Amino acid sequence: MGKVFTWEVNDSTVEIKSNNQRLIVQVITDEIIRFLIPKWKADYKSVAIEGDVTVPTDFDVDETEEGIEIKTGQVTLKIMENFQFAFLDRYGDEILSSYQGKRVIKDNYSDKAIGFLESEGHDTHNLKKHEYAIQVLFNLRNEERFYGMGDKTGFLNKRGYAYENWNSDIPQIHHENMPALYKSIPFFIGKGAGYVYGMFFDNTFHSYLDFGKENNNYFFYGADNGNLDFYFMGGENIADVVEHYTYLTGRAPLPQLWTLGYHQCRWGYESAEDIRNVAKEMRGHGIPCESIQYDIDYMDGFRVFTWDEKEYGKPGELIAELEEDGFKAVCIIDPGVKVDDAYSIYSEGIKKDYFAHDKDGNVYTNEVWPGESVYPDFGRKEVRKWWAGNHKALTDIGMQGIWNDMNEPASFNGPLPLDVKFSVNDRLTNHEEAHNVYGHFMSQATYEGMKELTGKRPLVITRACYAGTQKYSAVWTGDNQSVWSHLQMLIPQLCNLGMSGFTIAGTDIGGFGGDTNPELLIRWIEASTFCTFYRNHCAKGQMNQEPWQFGETVLDIYRKYVKLHYRFLPYIYDLLFESQITGLPVMRPLVLHYEDDENTFNLNNEFLVGENMLVAPVLEQGATKRMVYLPVGTWVNYWTGQRFSGGVHIIVDAPIDMMPIFIKEGSIIPMYEEVQYVGEEPYDTLKLLIAGESAWGTHYQDNGEDFEYLEGEYNLYSFTYEDGKLDCDMLHEGYEKYTDIQWEKI
Known part of the structure; x- marks a missing residue:
């Protein structure tokens, strides 16, 4: 040069x-x-x-x-x-x-x-x-x-x-x-x-x-x-x-508390009766659950923003029925709009010229689930606003969360040509530049629409995204498979996502494709206990993956870990509040906090939850013991109370119903009572798990739903434990406090 x-x-x-x-x-x-x-x-x-x-x-x-x-x-x-x-x-x-x-x-x-x-x-x-x-x-x-x-x-x-x-x-x-x-x-x-x-x-x-x-x-x-x-x-x-x-x-905004709970889904709940039966089984078996999610089957001929009345009944009735038992409605939305002059989303989009064009100026078509389809040009602000407003058809019938899929964008009739005309920040360009941000703009439109329509913190889940999408959406790792190697990838994938800004993330528990088995499903639900997006999901053509399909042993262990997830919800929520300030995720690789310890440099099979918990899932078929590396400090086995000095590898028992969990001495971990869903009972009582003779911790509390916390409607507690006595100071007081705070030592 x-x-x-x-x-x-x-x-x-x-x-x-x-x-x-x-x-x-x-x-x-x-x-x-x-x-x-x-x-x-x-x-x-x-x-x-x-x-x-x-x-x-x-x-x-x-x-x-x-x-x-x-x-x-x-x-x-x-x-x-x-x-x-x-x-x-x-x-x-x-x-x-x-x-x-x-x-x-x-x-x-x-x-x-x-x-x-x-x-x-x-x-x-x-x-x-x-x-x-x-x-x-x-x-x-x-x-x-x-x-x-x-x-x-x-x-x-x-x-x-x-x-x-x-x-x-x-x-x-x-x-x-x-x-x-x-x-x-x-x-x-x-x-x-x-x-x-x-x-x-x-x-x-x-x-x-x-x-x-x-x-x-x-x-x-x-x-x-x-x-x-x-x-x-x-x-x-x-x-x-x-x-x-x-x-x-940008940093991921605080989610609604219920969205951090357990979700059940299948590409293949093909009727209201299927959804109703799964919800009934969830409650009947005492497995906490927030939503039975609606995959593409709920739509009328896969037309987005529609409802299949033949298989799912009158719009809103099933949703209202399940809401009485605590289930929130979350549905999938794809970007592909069916070519159909009688379909209002298509006809309005054509009239207003909201879809992408080919190099010759014609509206570009490809094939996805509805058949011949067109693609909204989400890079234009006016198109995002239009798409956002279309969610009213869903919120009016009770939808509380949106799951964006197929937004790479995917296509069945070959990939989209690079010269298809799209926009990026209202500047006309082509697919070559817009491809990697198509899902980002779709997520932005969905987030803004749901925020405006509900007044609550939106649950938006996306498969495709770009850097910065964490401001608008949670993510999952896509169409994984029911194989042990994909369970093993869970930790590095989610830890690297977390360090890349995506604090709300998860994998399809049990695997999306292929048939899971009892042991694999158990080890997957264990490993996912501290995930911020916590969903079991599988595909058509695979065996049903609900835990009761695999017998009482699987059911009992599965229930145990879902309940454990709910007990630790306030700690997970605290870490997401912390993330507003630091950007740090909930799931963290050990190298994030022990970066000069060579034992952590390539550690793929255990992780930290915040700084104060260490989790070591079993990731190998047939294993009932595993080696765990404990970094410097004193660590307490959550299940047994046994203490270990760090900087060493230890061998711990890990039978099929046991995932090793350690609490760092000096920590105070907030916990809640078990519920079947967030909102079943008010969280009036806070329980504190105290590790050691001297400990300190903070805890964040708000209404878990809207944006009033930005106006100061929240509490921030500081707890100190010394010589058998617990002291509580309020660092910020702007919300109704707990009626009772209990504690126990480990």
């Missing part, structure tokens, strides 16, 4: 020009710096980052022999010839730098070998080097590890793997090395000895991140189009980086 020769400071930005290119550096905060080479658009408006997040920050710009240095109180960015760069911490130690060599694939396959493999029908795409329109290489250190990237398959540490950001509906079984799934969250945390940083690449085109798979000397980012536009985040620890990233892209 030539030698740097001019630079200019304008407020928070430094524009640096070379002979034939320019670089824009924007100081967002003391620890967040944006690096933009506008090969496409200098004035690009981010989808993930909303509003002005720039904080007035003092920084210096100086010329050096090497180039230019931009220095805040925490981070220094050195720009050198040809726009090579290095980020340094406040002590002057290098954190991250560009790689000056060329890409070299370590396994260099000959044309002959590739031709032979192709003649055998093998996919050789990843055996060839692909140069990208946008590309940057970074020096890779021997000890460096990578976390984040949302729910990409595989292990917690992404070192040695390569991924693509291209939202994809893949029905085949998901293996550990899948390059892409439903979500595109191009954010990761780099960690090594004495340094940590975060990187968010804000480019919605098809992009690629290779964490040293291609070559041990570098890792790289590539994209098919757009800008080289990334945000570097410094920090003292991983938690700092998560806080900075969620500051940039």
